[in-house]
Amino acid sequence: MTKTGFVLANLFHKKTRTWLTLLSVVMAFVLFGLLQSLNQVFSAGADFVGATRLVTQSRVSFTQSLPMRMVPEFDAIPGVQRVMYQQWFGAVFREDPQIFAFAVEPQRLHEVYPEWVMPEEHWQAFANTRTGMIAGRLLAEKYGWKVGDKIPMQSNIFPQKNGSKDWTFDLVGIYDGKDEEWSRNTAGGMYINHAYFAEAAQFGGGNAGIMVLRLENPDMAESVATLVDKRYENSADETKTQTEKDFQVGFIKQLGDIGLIVRWILFAVFFTLLLVVGNTMAQSVRERVPQFAVLKTLGFSDNTVLGFVLAETVAMCAIGGLVGLGLATLLGAVVAKAAGPMLPIGIDAQVWIAGLVAIVVLSLVVGLLPALRARRLKIVDALAGR
Structure with a gap:
C-alpha cells in the first residue's frame, strides 16, 4: 500500500x-x-474601468438633494454626452414599499438609459402627459397594471401642496429591458414625470437627489468624475461622483x-x-x-x-x-x-x-x-x- x-x-x-x-x-x-x-x-x-455612466450625489449623503441649476453645468462638461436628473419618490402601493420610484425628465431618461425598451409612442406619451408614469414590465405584471390605468400611489416622503401624501398617476407606458439581465430589473421600478412632481410637491420639487452622467467614452470615466468633484469642491453643494456599480453598493451599505x-x-x-x-x-x-x-x-x-x-x-x-x-x-x-x-x-x-x-x-x-x-x-x- x-x-x-x-x-x-x-x-x-x-x-x-x-x-x-x-x-x-x-x-x-x-x-x-x-x-x-x-x-x-x-x-x-472605486472601479472606473469600462463605466459608461457616472452617478453624482451630494458628498454628505444621497438623501441631500442637489439644485437643478447644476444640470446645464453638467451638460457642458467635456466628455459628458447627456445628464439625467432624478428624485427618489418614496412610493408605496398597497402597503408595498419595495418600489423603486423616481421623478425624472422623460427625454433625458430615454437618452441616458437606452437599456429600457418601450414603444416610441409610449415615450412620447410619458413626455407629454403631466401626470404620466411608466412602470417596469415585471412590476406591472405583478399588480395587473395596463396602459391607460390610473394608479393610486402614496409617497412616504413627499406630500402634495394640500398636505396629502396620496398621488394618482396615469400609466402611459410599460418598459422592458434590452436583455434578460435588464428585464429582471423591471421587477420594482417605475418613473413619474419630474415636471408634475416639481409642480405638485409641497417641498423638494426644485431639486434632484442624484445626477446620472452618460459618457461619450468609458475611458474618460475617472477623469470626468475627478473634474466634477473638483468643480464643486469647497462649495455649498460638494459632490461625490462614482460609477453606477459603486453607487449601488453604497446604497446597500445604508442598511449597515x-x-x-x-x-x-x-x-x-x-x-x-x-x-x-x-x-x-x-x-x-x-x-x-x-x-x-x-x-x-x-x-x-x-x-x-x-x-x-x-x-x-x-x-x-x-x-x-x-x-x-x-x-x-x-x-x-x-x-x-x-x-x-x-x-x-x-x-x-x-x-x-x-x-x-x-x-x-x-x-x-x-x-x-x-x-x-x-x-x-x-x-x-x-x-x-x-
Whole structure:
C-alpha cells in the first residue's frame, strides 16, 4: 500500500463520521466563497474601468438633494454626452414599499438609459402627459397594471401642496429591458414625470437627489468624475461622483456595515468548523493509539507518524474545501445572474486564493495538536493502554 492510500484508508476508517465531517467542511467553504465574494464587493475601491455612466450625489449623503441649476453645468462638461436628473419618490402601493420610484425628465431618461425598451409612442406619451408614469414590465405584471390605468400611489416622503401624501398617476407606458439581465430589473421600478412632481410637491420639487452622467467614452470615466468633484469642491453643494456599480453598493451599505457583518459570520463559521474538525481528528487519534505504536515498532519514525496525522487533516480539509469552493463558484454565478448589476458578486481568483490559504491554516490549526500527540507517543505506554 502506498503512503497516500494508507492516509486515505485511515481517514475513512470511520466512514459515517468522516463523511459528516467532510459535509461540514464543504458547507463551510460554500459559505466562505459566497460571503468572501460579497465582502470584496463592499470593501473594494472605486472601479472606473469600462463605466459608461457616472452617478453624482451630494458628498454628505444621497438623501441631500442637489439644485437643478447644476444640470446645464453638467451638460457642458467635456466628455459628458447627456445628464439625467432624478428624485427618489418614496412610493408605496398597497402597503408595498419595495418600489423603486423616481421623478425624472422623460427625454433625458430615454437618452441616458437606452437599456429600457418601450414603444416610441409610449415615450412620447410619458413626455407629454403631466401626470404620466411608466412602470417596469415585471412590476406591472405583478399588480395587473395596463396602459391607460390610473394608479393610486402614496409617497412616504413627499406630500402634495394640500398636505396629502396620496398621488394618482396615469400609466402611459410599460418598459422592458434590452436583455434578460435588464428585464429582471423591471421587477420594482417605475418613473413619474419630474415636471408634475416639481409642480405638485409641497417641498423638494426644485431639486434632484442624484445626477446620472452618460459618457461619450468609458475611458474618460475617472477623469470626468475627478473634474466634477473638483468643480464643486469647497462649495455649498460638494459632490461625490462614482460609477453606477459603486453607487449601488453604497446604497446597500445604508442598511449597515455589511462588510463587518460578513466578517463576523465568517468568523463564526470557521470557529465552529475548527471545533468540529478538531474533535474528529482528536477522537480519531485516540482510537488508533495502538496502531501508531505498531507503526513505530515496525520502524516508522516519530516525524513520519506526525506526517501521517497531518496528511489526514490536510486531506479532509482539502477535499471538503475544494468541493465547497467549486460549489460556491457555481452558486455565485447563479446569484450574480439573478441579482444583476445591483449586486455584482463573483467567485474570482482572489476568493480562491483566500480559500486555499484558509484550507492550509485550518489544516495546521486542527491537525497539529493530534499530530504532536501521536509523535510523542511511547510504544510501551501505547501497547499497555496507558
